[in-house]
Amino acid sequence: xxxxxxxxxxxxxxxxxxxxxxIGKLRKITRQVDKDWEIACITRQVMYQRPDDRYALLFxxxxxxxxxxxxxxxxxxxxxxxxxxxxxFVDGRIDKEAIxxxxxxxxxxxxxxxxxxxxxCKENIMRGKDINLLKFPIPTWTPGLDGGAYLxxxxxIQKDPETGIQNAGVxxxxxxxxNRIGVxxxxxxxxxxxxxxxEAANKPMPIAIAIGSPPxxxxxxxxxxxxxxxxxxxxxxLGGQAMEVVKCETVDLMVPAHAEMIIEGIVQxxxxxxxxxxxxxxxxxxPVAQSPVIEVTAITYRNxxxxxxxxxxxxxxxxxxxxxIAMESILLTGLRQCGIPGVLDVYVHxxxxxxxxxxxxxxxxxxxxxxxxxGCWAVYPNRAKQVIVVEDDCDxxxxxxxxxxxxxxxxxxxxxxxxEKGTGLPLDPSMPKEMAIYSGKIxxxxxxxxAYPQRSIPPRQMMQTVQDQWSDYxxxxxx
Numbered sequence: 001x002x003x004x005x006x007x008x009x010x011x012x013x014x015x016x017x018x019x020x021x022x023i024g025k026l027r028k029i030t031r032q033v034d035k036d037w038e039i040a041c042i043t044r045q046v047m048y049q050r051p052d053d054r055y056a057l058l059f060x061x062x063x064x065x066x067x068x069x070x071x072x073x074x075x076x077x078x079x080x081x082x083x084x085x086x087x088x089f090v091d092g093r094i095d096k097e098a099i100x101x102x103x104x105x106x107x108x109x110x111x112x113x114x115x116x117x118x119x120x121c122k123e124n125i126m127r128g129k130d131i132n133l134l135k136f137p138i139p140t141w142t143p144g145l146d147g148g149a150y151l152x153x154x155x156x157i158q159k160d161p162e163t164g165i166q167n168a169g170v171x172x173x174x175x176x177x178x179n180r181i182g183v184x185x186x187x188x189x190x191x192x193x194x195x196x197x198x199e200a201a202n203k204p205m206p207i208a209i210a211i212g213s214p215p216x217x218x219x220x221x222x223x224x225x226x227x228x229x230x231x232x233x234x235x236x237x238l239g240g241q242a243m244e245v246v247k248c249e250t251v252d253l254m255v256p257a258h259a260e261m262i263i264e265g266i267v268q269x270x271x272x273x274x275x276x277x278x279x280x281x282x283x284x285x286x287p288v289a290q291s292p293v294i295e296v297t298a299i300t301y302r303n304x305x306x307x308x309x310x311x312x313x314x315x316x317x318x319x320x321x322x323x324x325i326a327m328e329s330i331l332l333t334g335l336r337q338c339g340i341p342g343v344l345d346v347y348v349h350x351x352x353x354x355x356x357x358x359x360x361x362x363x364x365x366x367x368x369x370x371x372x373x374x375g376c377w378a379v380y381p382n383r384a385k386q387v388i389v390v391e392d393d394c395d396x397x398x399x400x401x402x403x404x405x406x407x408x409x410x411x412x413x414x415x416x417x418x419x420e421k422g423t424g425l426p427l428d429p430s431m432p433k434e435m436a437i438y439s440g441k442i443x444x445x446x447x448x449x450x451a452y453p454q455r456s457i458p459p460r461q462m463m464q465t466v467q468d469q470w471s472d473y474x475x476x477x478x479x
Contacts, residue, residue, distance in 0.1 A: 008086035012258040037143035051077040065137040075321030103329030106237025119257025142279030154209035168231035182275030206251035212260025223326030250297040261301040283314035334379035373443030381423035417443040
């Protein structure tokens, strides 16, 4: 079982990989593989295993390339995520509350990055005619279906031209040639808000993509951190110390000094080009889009650079896992900051594409559950299509227990709240194309509205006694 002391800090992806190898949660593949199908298929096969049996992968021998690719480094499972975050294990189990506490502290007291003169990401520099993205083994993640090779784990860094505050988010990037990348920028996301400001001023937008960043930036850049809060500062809060950053070579942006690679460039205003399709986290192919294009102005990278990728596509996947945990922590913090009392925990189902959320509360006033729905839809406007609110006697991580609560505490005509035409996500295949900016929402109040009889199960103490002496009955071990 994994265990990491509270003091663990991983300055770089390499530090994390070294630790995962030490605890038996990294597998190195030395056999030659093809970047355009084998990396994706091997990673997918690992994700088909039980969460406890999953591990990170380092592909060291990629046909036609000299450098490596790492996958499953943050989100092969919740155990690996907790390990990367430096969260302790209690009685062999993840301390979920410790994850929430770290996120809450990071959001309320972020630690701004510290500027250093140079860093490992500057060991090699490509400019001008030397720029060549095709030198690096960037995988195709949905073989035979994706529009090409894609950056899937890069933290896309932009700067608000009005405030000067940077934003970092993970957005798909299609390799369109040695020095061009099509990047999906959606209006409802922070990347879209920033880009609209540059286009309103008819100015090119500086942009950078950090590949293989310190793990804490990988965690924050996939979550919906409040607009105007620098994800690198929240990453500092998660890690417990300031992240070192350096200035880009050709654009006015600060990037992680210990990243494996930095891609610098500019996006011209009002220019769009075909990008996609791409296997998205909804488990369906995201359609072709007219997307902005990054004109690459420089690439800086470490010696022996490691390309990091997040597999998206059909859950369970690494992309889903890290987004789900970030969403849970941000929702919990947001609900409490909204002034909603009695919110105890939040769970995003791993197969739900961030659409199915269960919130555990201690009910304190009439329509408490409705306040929770509203808070969820305010914090994550284009996710959480179904919010189920349960009481503190429910194990929200147990699907059977949640189903039982819904079955025994819900009357559909009384306890279902439908919100029509809420904010949607165009990637959701359930929405008609002509309605792709809207999404209905449903809130389900699975709390008790009157006194209930006792549950019809043996007392907990008796069950524990039987469990303690299970081997004496001559029955197979409990799992």
